[in-house]
Amino acid sequence: MCLQVAGHLFEDGKAGSLVDDSGHFYKPLQAGARGQREWKFYETVQLEKQAAVASSSTVDSSYENGNSSPPAATQSRQDSSTRQGASFQEPFCVRNATLLSIIPTYYGVIDLRGRPLLELEDVAQQYHRPSIIDIKVGYQTWYQGAEEGYIQRCQAKDAATTQAALGFKVCGMQVYRASQMGYWRASKRWCKQLPAEAVGKALAIFANNEAGLQPGDVYSGPSGAIAQLQQLAAWFQVQQEFCFYSSSVLIMYEGDAETAEEANVSVRFVDFAHTFPSGGQRDGNFIQGLSALTSMLSAVACSGQYRGLV
Ligand SMILES: Nc1ncnc2c1ncn2[C@@H]1O[C@H](COP(=O)(O)OP(=O)(O)O)[C@@H](O)[C@H]1O
Ligand SMILES: [Mg+2]
Known part of the structure; x- marks a missing residue:
């Protein structure tokens, strides 16, 4: 079953995406900054999810750019909403709940014969056709x-x-x-x-x-x-x-x-x-x-x- 309807395909000797029976979709990490950015985006979001599970406190972070390593879920940031004079911002997972529910769940990066692949939820898995x-x-x-x-x-x-x-x-x-x-x-x-x-x-x-x-x-x-x-x-x-x-x-x-x-x-x-x-x-x-x-x-x-x- 072909699930990939667009993007980098198995053609011209290039590697495309893969799916497995466990409901996971594997997307090759693109070369250079593109792959790093996509990986970092998923890592950031994943860290925030884990931080939310680990703590019910309103620890917050911002999405930083420029580091080759994924950011830690720590840094707080000013927000336009203010309660009783103090700066207030909802936790990442609350203010970005819509984003979290619409992007594929991220499971990490795996190595397939020297090629790094993003391991993601297969978002089409629930469908028969x-x-x-x-x-x-x-x-x-x-x-x-x-x-x-x-x-x-x-x-x-x-x-x-x-x-x-x-x-x-x-x-x-x-x-x-x-x-x-x-x-x-x-x-x-x-x-x-x-x-x-x-x-x-x-x-x-x-x-x-x-x-x-x-x-x-x-x-x-x-x-x-x-x-x-x-x-x-x-x-x-x-x-x-x-x-x-x-x-x-x-x-x-x-x-x-x-x-x-x-x-x-x-x-x-x-x-x-x-x-x-x-x-x-x-x-x-x-x-x-x-x-x-x-x-x-x-x-x-x-x-x-x-x-x-x-
Ligand atoms: N998590 C996913 N689950 C199932 N199919 C996916 C998933 N992510 C992407 N696809 C399929 O792969 C195609 C290409 O994915 P995309 O992330 O856009 O890659 P590219 O960077 O090569 O454009 C999409 O059009 C879709 O059909
Ligand atoms: Mg695409």
């Missing part, structure tokens, strides 16, 4: 301080895809087609060439499994993708600790479901090779991209023009 779409969020994938050549490459890619125009890009998808008892998978090329005018249709195609599910079943309702994305957006409105460039939301559902309830839709957040401390700023780039995505999904879910489309 996982339909998955990977959507990279944000109007830009580059960030201040990156190498000039990297910025130019990102700008060119963002302009050539829907990233810069729409605020998000479909990076990959697999859809279970119940009538054919098999998957349709979008190629990397198909995703790269998807024009802005066709994105609504692509999102509708993703939510139609030919077994009765329609976009409204996957995207709308109290447990649909839009409601889950709105919960993430609410966290983004208040969080000022992280900036996420080139990260993706994964929308998943049970491919052979016949009703919205059976679809068991889940939204998860992945890919932190370009995640940075935000220095007390909101992540406007991600917020705006997420808002654009949510609007497009709402339009697709409500529009009769996509009904029955395959």
Whole structure:
């Protein structure tokens, strides 16, 4: 079963991700700063989780950048909220509860024949026939301080895809087609060439499994993708600790479901090779991209023009 719908694949001699039966997903640590950043992000969050379990006190920490070793969960930081004149900040696990629930659980780094792999929760494990779409969020994938050549490459890619125009890009998808008892998978090329005018249709195609599910079943309702994305957006409105460039939301559902309830839709957040401390700023780039995505999904879910489309 192929679970990886986008990203670095087993091709051209490069290593891709692996899954095992225990429900773990192994992602090769990328070379250089990217791998270090993603590893550090997961280590930071994991340390905070452990600190919360070990102590019920409000020990706090900030996400620091620049060290090759993961930060310790110790340092406190000023916050805008004040109680009785004293500076007050909720513990990391409380103020970032939404983040913690949406990212994969992290189990550490393992070595596979000399290659370091991040050991993560397999977020698609609960599905019998996982339909998955990977959507990279944000109007830009580059960030201040990156190498000039990297910025130019990102700008060119963002302009050539829907990233810069729409605020998000479909990076990959697999859809279970119940009538054919098999998957349709979008190629990397198909995703790269998807024009802005066709994105609504692509999102509708993703939510139609030919077994009765329609976009409204996957995207709308109290447990649909839009409601889950709105919960993430609410966290983004208040969080000022992280900036996420080139990260993706994964929308998943049970491919052979016949009703919205059976679809068991889940939204998860992945890919932190370009995640940075935000220095007390909101992540406007991600917020705006997420808002654009949510609007497009709402339009697709409500529009009769996509009904029955395959
Ligand atoms: N924890 C996970 N569980 C299951 N599948 C995952 C997980 N993380 C990523 N994937 C799959 O792998 C793909 C690539 O993951 P990603 O972290 O974006 O890697 P890359 O850095 O190569 O882009 C995603 O589109 C998704 O299909
Ligand atoms: Mg990715």
